[in-house]
Amino acid sequence: MKLRKLFAGVAAAATLLGGMAFGATAANAADTASITLSGKTVKGTVYTAYKIGSYDTASAKVEKDKLASVGVTTDQAWKTDAENVLGSTVTNTPEYKGYGDPLAYVAGTTGYYTNTPATLPNASATMESFVQSLAGKLDGKTAVDPSQTVANDNDKVVFSGLDEGLYLIVSKTDTEPATDAGSPLAIVGTQVTVNGTAYTKLGANNQTLGKAVVKPSTPQKPSKSASDLNPYVGATITYTLEGTVPAKANSFKFVDTPSAGLTVKLDTLKVNVQGETDPLANTEYTVDPASGDFNTSAAKPSFTIALNNATKYQGKHIVVKYNALVNKKANVNGTNNDVRFDNSNQTTTTTITPQLNTVTFTKKGVDADTNALKGVVFQIVADTNNATPLPDGTATEATSGDKGVVTFSGLPNGTYTITEKTPADGYLTTALPSFTVTVENGKVTNVTPTGVGAGLVTFENGYANIVVKNVKKITQLPLTGAAGTMLFTVVAVLLAGVAATVFAKSRFTKRALDA
Template identity: 30%
Template sequence: MKGSLLKKGFAALAAFAVGVSGLALGVTTASAADGLTAADYGHSITVTGSANALKERSFTAIRLAGFDEGASLDVATESAVEQNVKNALSGTAYNASKDGDPMAWVAANLKDSTSSPYSGELRNFVTDLAHQLQGTAGNTDGKWSGYKATANSGDPDETGENVYTLNNGVTGGIYLIIDKAANGKLASNSIPILVGTSVKDVTNASGKVEVKNNVPPLEKTVTNQVIGKSEYANFKVTTAVPNYVGYQKGMYVFKIIDSIRNDTTSNDTTKIQFDDKFDLKVTIDGVTDPIPAQTPTTPGYELTKSAAGFTVDLSSYIESKAGTKTINREYVNGVPTPNKTATVLTAGTPDLTGKTVTLTYNALVTAEIGTDGAQNDVKLQYSNNPKIYDEGDTPTVTEREDHEKVFNVPLKIKKTDKTSGQPLSGAVFQIIDKDGTNLTSKNLTATSGADGLASFASLGLKQDANDKTKYESTFTVKEVTAPKDHVLPSDPTFKVKISATVSGTKENAELTDVKYEIVAGGGLQTFASVFGSGVASIVTVKNAKNITELPLTGAAGTALFTVIGLLLAGAAATVFAKSRRTSKALQA
């Protein structure tokens, strides 16, 4: 069967291209010269896109219609697919008895899917047709060539243009391109593409089409990376809703999976965990309030949570906001088989495609983490193949990941005798202040053992406002109990500044350049000093056995001088009294 299109319809048909993410239908008023021959039609189809959109893809091109020579453009639908095309037009205004060639009618009448979210009769037609033909090998299958990979083609955000070109066996006409390779690939499959070969002197009729497969962004951040024990790390995950138009309802997947790790193989909830102050909030741009947790009567996110991780499933919520279209699964002699239908998603109101999804939540630090860090991973799992699945099938998904780490630092104090230098046990130290914030109520204490060591194993540091990789805090430490047979000054405190740098990013981050410094302030300042380097540093604090060994500064010095003054005054009085008695005896 042939259909003739004169200049107006011909220009639209020649530039015919509809696919994913902005593949324009190319309706143009330009016209071709009369008297077209086979030489005026292109003999190739080129698919362009970013490295990851095309990397390791496998496309099948199925010829739907051909262009014939003549003063006007004659379109002939391929007999092998003519019934499939008519089936896909079921429910449209197409009338086979009066409208003639089905592909010519499509080009002249279906022009409503040229921009995001690519919904409408033309998209429904292509989805239905691709479902019918998705198992077809295609007369050009496997003959694509010319993909130009870049050095960084493994990068999810690679944008360098690359191409697949199909040269073998292509003659002027209209082709359906099906993206066959998704399983495990970063980019989801393109929704099916309809493209015409180039035609001489017709604007935009280039025989080229751009694929912008869905690679949703994923970023995980933490407000402060150096977190102390009993403090909360504040995490944020940002991603976006990929295009869901054309995906089968009930088979669409969009999940965010978060887990805590202290090493590369296992969860470790002994150091960081999700507790009852998890405080999860899920938001999507364009939706005023945070998305609620799903209930039997209210659509929302589905949450599965443990101390070691959680999953937020937004699949059902996104489906609830989408529109739907019923297509036929099966035809017999052009007649849809009863009860053999599938429902596919169309754009909703509001359309969520491309909208930013944000998760914020807290994780409790429960123990020493150290400079290697505790890793928190997030995984995005999303549908990658807009096909109609057979009953019992499991939808295929793509996963991408991001990572973040948190750390903390130790403070080791060694108590020694001022005279002998021997370690002293039984000294009790308490951190009473951090950067001007009183911490007395937190009861952060440590007691020296037989080796003289008292350790605060997991302290957090303040992030620099200008350089987010730099951390520093000043702690005031008080000796609240002296070792046996030793004494305390009236101001038994000292101040230590701890600084560090987070080097590297994501899973490769580590805490480096950790430094300890005794700073001015406190009666024990002159009795405290730092030995060693990095996290192996030890603050040694000497302890006096009697008051004469105490530092002569501040209140302690005043007290010592007062005592000595009183002793001297008493001795002078005694000498004076004896002198008077001696004088009187001599005068008697």
């Protein structure tokens, strides 16, 4: 887990303790205080509070009806750990003893979130380090019951019924094991009650007590969207990933995990900073794999997009776009595409519901079969140039029913050749109809009759009504298109045969007369 930081508006330990007084600790108000966390909270994050310090209200100073300062002492259960943490994170010598208390020392010397000049170098980082190290001492400590889980992104988190004092707030995701203590946020102080009056502001800067604004120092959850949530198999859609580089981030990486039903076209990937027209140069980020088509596998289930210099883009909103082909493995009940940030368990899932095309036409014959011809078998073959082959298990043969209707379903976008394979009894087998049909996003966009039986395929109302006929005699073929050409060819052959016969008979008669 990464350290999450509470920024402006947070009543951290140093806010409470800077310029404090010391002395015996007076009793704190019990069960009357609360702490509210707001801001960029993330669904599924579990926040837990630990009371680590108490107020010394006897030493509090109230000036002009405002709380100017108040003393604190570290609670006994935490005192040894706080002392040990100081030796490794704040100072190599126990100078806090001059203050009489480890929490008082940390606040008084860092001046964190106050106008008090810091007496330690890099005071903000020192306080952050102290909080982070103290959160590593949770074993055996008693937490506020219950912990609070964020139901929806940006929901407020409220700890109520608290004793007044200082609290260490830690967080983790709800997918992490219960034994994981969680990452530190900060030390947050509640209201302070002095002589019956509850104060929610402290010091000349009017720092707010009991409230904190969450701004993750590492990205927690990216957003993701698809240009079409109901695409047809064989279609290409655009995915958009978005996330803001945190103010203190040293790295920033999307981890994208598409389902097997998506073929990601990495060569189409572009990275933009929101608000800027031109995409970033490809030298500003690294995609792994770098190019080509990406299909998830057990060996490499994800691809990544990482900024090469995250510090350069701190606070910037990053937008990534790429195209993906919905391939034959797409699950029509829901095809997922997940994204998260590196080193985070907060995943965003975008689910598309792919669709497949259907081609329907009517088979008709002659005589009694003029309106419908039952029992005729057709086969369908996908064009080799289609972006997506037929999904495994797709029926490639269909038979006309009682009303002559033939249906091929489960077709990705593309072009197909449909040919009559087995005609009905008594029908011509030498001029079987065939046609190509193109389907795209639920519509037939083109029909082209082909072969000797081309004239047997007709359509009207665009391509809404496709009719495929068959005949019993060659003379019943339409005199148009290829079928008409065939008929004329047959007639020509017959005439040529007649001419040859006449010529032969003429030669025979002439030889007889000459004899």
